[in-house]
Amino acid sequence: ERGAKLFVADINPQRVARAVEEYGAEAVSPDEIYELPVDVFSPCAFEYSINAETLPRIKAKIICGTANNQMSHVTGTEAAKRGILYAPDYAVNAGGVMNVSLEIDGYNRERAMRLMRNIYHTLGKVYELSDREGITPQYAADRIAEARIASIGKLKLPLGRTAPRFMGHLRGEH
Incomplete structure (x- = not known):
């Protein structure tokens, strides 16, 4: 078009x-x-x-x-x-996981598109951190993901248990 x-x-x-x-x-x-x-x-x-x-x-x-x-x-x-x-790949391909999660309660296109817009905002945060810190978008995405994972580890589960903790980095050098 x-x-x-x-x-x-x-x-x-x-x-x-x-x-x-x-x-x-x-x-x-x-x-x-x-x-x-x-x-x-x-x-x-x-x-x-x-x-x-x-x-x-x-x-x-x-x-x-x-x-x-x-x-x-x-x-x-x-x-x-x-x-x-x-x-970064896992920021972009998160849409597939989001889409599948919506199928559990019956697929709703409008809800899916709302969730997909989060990818745009996430990439904005990645590029902002990349520019501010002088690091590649890959490293910036890793930092953001690691911070999110660490914050989930601080959540309290029922009966006072804590969520499993993330140890290490998302990717190694290849």
């Missing part, structure tokens, strides 16, 4: 064919996808698909996808040096 062009790549040709048919996407090879002059690169399948070999090939200014662990912190630091804005 608004002139966006969608490129898709997958090792499963049926998935590619479906995206071409349903969304008018243009099919490219999984290797070729990294080289395209696009605005947003969206990895939605494999872990660590953005690495020392693939990052230099990416022309996009934004990386925002739903795959878990799209890149290591080392690669994330390099992406930031290249001026690429990264939307």
Whole structure:
């Protein structure tokens, strides 16, 4: 509608064919996808698909996808040096978990969209902390998530027990 062009790549040709048919996407090879002059690169399948070999090939200014662990912190630091804005995967793909949780009481699209807006606000907090502290969005997202997890650990459960505590960090270096 608004002139966006969608490129898709997958090792499963049926998935590619479906995206071409349903969304008018243009099919490219999984290797070729990294080289395209696009605005947003969206990895939605494999872990660590953005690495020392693939990052230099990416022309996009934004990386925002739903795959878990799209890149290591080392690669994330390099992406930031290249001026690429990264939307941390677990902030972005939280929508899937939110959506599933809504199915328990009967799906309500309006309620789902309200929850999805939280992703926008969470990313705002991530980028604000990233800018303020001079750290990558990945590190900022980790700090925010770790603080949330720690605050949950302070909650009192019935009968005075405390919730399990989170020990450590969300991700290691890869």
